[in-house]
Amino acid sequence: MDALSYFAMSWLDPSLLILTALGTFLGIYVGAIPGLSVTMAVSILISFTFSWDVNDALCLMVGIYMGGVYGGSRTAILLNIPGAPSAIATALDGYPLAQRGEAGEAIGLSTIMSVIGGFIGIIVLAVAAPNVSEFALSFQPRDYMMLAVLGIMLVGSLAGDSLAKGIFAGAMGMLIGTVGLDPLTAEERFTFGVTELWNGINPVAVMIGMFGISEALNQLHHLDKMAVKQKIDRIIPHWSNIKKYFGLSVQSSTLGVVIGALPGTGGDIAALMAYDHAKRITKNPEVPFGKGAKEGLVAPESANNAAVGGAYIPMLTLGIPGDAVTAVFIGALFIHGLNPGPLLLTEKPEMFWFTVGNLTLANIFVLIFGLTGIRLFAKIVECPKGILIPLIFLLSIVGAYSINNSVADIWWMLGFGVLGYFMKMYGYQLGPVILGVILSRLMDENWRRAIISEREDLGSFFLNLASSPLSAFLLTSIVLIFLSQTPVWARWIRPLWAGKEDKAQA
Incomplete structure (x- = not known):
């Protein structure tokens, strides 16, 4: 059989087609429920599918993966509760759109x-x-550290009106992310002798509390306010809108693929970076970012779904997981007697093309299932506050508990919900906190590895940082982004650049 035959195998076999459809459908709703991660769902499936044929098992798991990454946007848009970390950026503008009565269109x-x-x-x-996997392998620990620093620079895009408050919130998130055992030496950090803190504070519990509980508490001030009537007369976006945002979608998707292909990153970082990219290149949005800008919805959603294909690249070509889900996939492939890595493309090319075809099929099912049920979902926002607020609390508690089946995570979630409520009250944005929590470990671990690899010689570290083209590029990007957020840039450089563009257009 040739590559095309293997590509189309899951399309032509009724049982594989049904399994892919079922997996995608379930994945959308698993992804929509906070705390029920795709990683957890795929892990559970391994125990059920280890006796299955490998193609059957992969179809179900691929469907759940594709559907789950997309599904997180549903509750992010409707309830301001990201179903997954990759939907955090989606909530920033998706929820304001729902508050304006545009949940269906969003x-x-x-x-x-x-x-x-x-x-x-x-x-x-x-x-x-x-080629992409070879590029991903060229990343050294110092490059991952610089990538994390570059991500931290997104605080400027998420900070709202006050950069100082955004920096404070980001620093708070990084501090939260350092709680627990040191990843390299296993020394306790900020645990205060409490063994329950050895594993750190789960980022998902922080996310659910900050976004879900804080929003529910905020809604208590508006119990007498009527729910916004949702306009759902048109679900499929106008062709003009698709054309308008297509370029941004392609750019964000490209960024998502590259970030997704870097082992240890994932769709959450890709989505946040894409959001920052959209904010920087969109000069005159119809609505400000954070208030319901559609560009702020397009960029992260394109990036986090493109990161799925990116995460498969190192998994299939190198045997290195691109994210937590593909790490589980590697285990599933080993169980079924397959060894993902460099030899897979030569010894088992049929599995590569089968996976590509199955991902394509699952993506089509995302389109079908994603556009159905929107009218019903949009009605959630129209629920009376007396029903909606308890629903948010219920989803948040179930989501927090399901992370580790731990009551402690519920308390953390509630605590961070109260903290988020007061932060919003005093004008602090919550996005930088989550950003800091997500990126702190990536930066911490790779800084330590980078400095150890240089035998703790700072001079050698900075020399290699400047001499490596990739490291130098990342460092230059960080410096430029930092300068772009200073008053000097706003007063002198930005007007000068704008003047040059006007002359070029003239």
């Missing part, structure tokens, strides 16, 4: 852009997997 637009991002990720996987 979900429709996010679905289309998610599918576009998914297809771009799959195309890159099919066409350029070996």
Whole structure:
């Protein structure tokens, strides 16, 4: 059989087609429920599918993966509770759109852009997997550290009106992320002798509390306010809107593929970086970012779905997981007697093309299932506050408990919910806190590894930082982003640059 036959296998076999559809459908709703992660769902499936044929098992798990990454946007848009960390950036503008009565259009637009991002990720996987994986392997610990620092610089985009408050919130998030045992030496950090803190504070509990509980507490001030009537007369976005945002979607998807292909990163970092990219290149949005800008919805949704294809690249070509889900996939492949890595493309090319075809099929099902049920989902926002607020609390508690089946996570979630409520009251944005929590460990671990690899010689570290083209590029990007957030840039450089653009257009 040739590559095309293996690509189309899951399309032509009724049982594989049904399993992919079932997995995608379940994945969307698993992803929509905070705390029920795709990683957990795929892990559970391994115990059920180890006796299955490998193709059957992969179809179900691939469907859940694709559906789950998309599904997190549903509750992010409707309730301001990201179903997954990769949907954090989606909530920043998706929820304000729902508050304006445009939940149906927001979900429709996010679905289309998610599918576009998914297809771009799959195309890159099919066409350029070996080259992209080689690029990903060129990243040294210092480069991962610089990537994390670059991510931290997104605080400027998430800070709102006050950069100082954004920096404070980001620093708080990084401090929260350092709680627990040191990843290299296992020394206790900020545990205060409490053994329950050895594993740290779960980022998902922080996320659910900060976004979900704080919003529910905020809604208590508006119990007498009527729910916004949702306009759901048109679900599929206008063709003009798709064309308008297509370029941004392609750019964000490309960024998502690259970030997704870097082992240990994932769709959450890709989505936040894409959001920052959209904010920087969009000069005159119809609505300000953070208030319901559609660009702020398009970019993260394109990026986090494109990151799925990116995460498969190192998994299939190198045997290195791109994220937590593909790490579980590697285990599943080993159980079924397959060894993902460099030899897979030569010894088992049929599995590579089968996976590409199955990802494509699952992405089509995301489009089908994503555009159905929107009218019903949009009605959630129209629920009376007396029903909606308890629903948010219930989802948040269930989500927090399901992370580790631990009551402690519920208390953390509630505590951070109260903290988030007061932060919002005093004008602090919550996005930088979550950003700090997510990136703190990536930066911490790789800084330590980088300095150890240089035998703790700072001079050698900075010399290699400047001499490596990749490291130098990341360092230059960090410096430019930092300068772009200073008053000097706003007063002198930005007007000068704008003047040059006006002359060029003239």
